[in-house]
Amino acid sequence: MQSAVRETQGRSRLGENLPHIAERTGKALHWILGVALLVVVGINVINATGRYLFGFSMTGTDELMVYTIIWVVMAGAILSLANRDHISVNLLPSYAKGRWRHLLYIIHDIAGVLACAYATYASYGFVTKIGRLGTTSMGLGIPMTIPHAALLVGFTGLTITAAIMLARDLNAFARNDPHEEPGA
Numbered sequence: 112m113q114s115a116v117r118e119t120q121g122r123s124r125l126g127e128n129l130p131h132i133a134e135r136t137g138k139a140l141h142w143i144l145g146v147a148l149l150v151v152v153g154i155n156v157i158n159a160t161g162r163y164l165f166g167f168s169m170t171g172t173d174e175l176m177v178y179t180i181i182w183v184v185m186a187g188a189i190l191s192l193a194n195r196d197h198i199s200v201n202l203l204p205s206y207a208k209g210r211w212r213h214l215l216y217i218i219h220d221i222a223g224v225l226a227c228a229y230a231t232y233a234s235y236g237f238v239t240k241i242g243r244l245g246t247t248s249m250g251l252g253i254p255m256t257i258p259h260a261a262l263l264v265g266f267t268g269l270t271i272t273a274a275i276m277l278a279r280d281l282n283a284f285a286r287n288d289p290h291e292e293p294g295a
Contacts, residue, residue, distance in 0.1 A: 137190055144183050144190075151176045151183075171250030178258040185265025192223065192272050213284035220280055223273035227266050234263040 154172050162168045190196075204215045238259050246255045282288075 133193075137193065140186065140190060144187055147179055147183050151179050171248070171252075174248050174250040178261070181258055182261045185261045185268070188265055189268040189272055192269055193276070209289070210284060210287055213280055213288075216280045217277065217284060220273050220277035224270060224277055227270040227273055231263065231266040231270050234259070234266050238263050 154176055158169055158172045204212050204219075207215055238256055241259050242254070242256045247253060248255060248258070
């Protein structure tokens, strides 16, 4: 009996800590993405300095920078969607209150799930075709499935995030919860 009570208490603590864990994970990912961007800038400065001052250029740096930026953008898009920090037309939700605001967010979430699920499907098809062809990048010689997988991973993450937000907004709509901004 005591172990069942402890197990239930452990689960309730995890449920309470889940928003804090997600927030800490999001902050850590923001930090990692920021460092990745700084590394890209550093590589660019070193490559440009070498090219124009010393007459040498590192092979594959342009590809490395582009592929890193693509991965950073897709990971950042997932974070932006989760925090509702993305570019959106928020005129109606800013004036809506209560259930109407939740309803607008539900419509937005459904559109996000559908669009991102389709993009995930299309990205999967493209990555599998590229994988069958066995193409590699010209400078680094890496399989082209790696940079193209950024879109597949990104849109999959966006689909999952939008689905989680849809479930959250449907629950808030059903319970008529007051609206709270993420991180508030």
